[in-house]
Amino acid sequence: GAVVSQHPSWVICKSGTSVKIECRSLDFQATTMFWYRQFPKQSLMLMATSNEGSKATYEQGVEKDKFLINHASLTLSTLTVTSAHPEDSSFYICSARSWDSTYEQYFGPGTRLTVT
């Protein structure tokens, strides 16, 4: 099956710094990528949808200036958490969908961000 990787799997950063999370589709071209956030014991919440070469579409309530998403190629999307605060600590998951898929999205294993 299609594989999506995320890097890093776990990151700790200091409050006020920025951190970048990468999401890569390893064996297919992802025209659309999704970024989710998951709080402990809660469901995945969609943060934004990005199409290759276009600006990301953010869900209501998600600060686009804080969570910068770039989908510059068909195999790579990045999420940059800028000026991180402890409340940004969470589990971030990306998923990717191929150009020839209607609904199926392939998920990365997630990145745990801890802001101290």
Next chain:
Amino acid sequence: AQSVTQLGSHVSVSEGALVLLRCNYSSSVPPYLFWYVQYPNQGLQLLLKYTTGATLVKGINGFEAEFKKSETSFHLTKPSAHMSDAAEYFCAVSYNFNKFYFGSGTKLNVKP
């Protein structure tokens, strides 16, 4: 707002016993319905889906789910649990295949 409710954050069954994981959605319009499984340190993997047609759908690893419109439910079942089924299971709904609403997940423990 749409919501997906998974009853029971933890479910424990004995090996060989029936697995029943519950999922209900809140919507007057029937959505597309999905079940995903997540093994430790891996991404969510699609188990099965309901889009149209037969309301009883079969997925991988012997799992199946039935869409019941009158009950707004899409419960996941497997007749006989195996140790390898231990994982976290997520129910999800979508109306346009772009935005998915996920339940909070159910961790399945299988006892030997």
